[in-house]
Amino acid sequence: DAGVIQSPRHEVTEMGQEVTLRCKPISGHDYLFWYRQTMMRGLELLIYFNNNVPIDDSGMPEDRFSAKMPNASFSTLKIQPSEPRDSAVYFCASSQFGTGANIQYFGAGTRLSVL
């Protein structure tokens, strides 16, 4: 398996623009997680899905952030409008129930820079 695939790897945008980050989980995994990594706050859970249904979005910082999972093989994280403080590395991870839903496999991340 190719692992969790995220795109783009790097994104540079201007403040106010819409940003869409994409994730393809490992085939057969039924949990998908979005995390954000910054120097100040470390790795933070933003939202996670189980069987394409959002379970906990309490980590989403504000209404400018939204996430969807239209099917088992694709998820998006959208920021609209983007702000400089959104600059971070965004990770997607997936896991499979039956492994205890504990082993989360991370993608390589999307480095977002908002100017």
Added chain:
Amino acid sequence: QQQVKQSPQSLIVQKGGISIINCAYENTAFDYFPWYQQFPGKGPALLIAIRPDVSEKKEGRFTISFNKSAKQFSLHIMDSQPGDSATYFCAARVSGADGLTFGKGTHLIIQP
């Protein structure tokens, strides 16, 4: 509120030495404690994990020590090698939930 506190922030160890990273938590509902390893430009990868019903788990050169009463756990890397140079994160998961709460990470450098 930082639910998992990790120290030190950075660590330099000589090749062949023992690297020790510590974490402490407050939430007694945590029931699973993994350690993740992250290399530059990569996502975190699971290294080793422990549940609170055991006090120690060893996999090769990596050992987790767990002290439930003190609400602390630590990662020991024996015979540290330059290839172990990476950022290490401790994490914890609340029973019944699935998202991980991470410590802020330790940047480990193994000097040849």
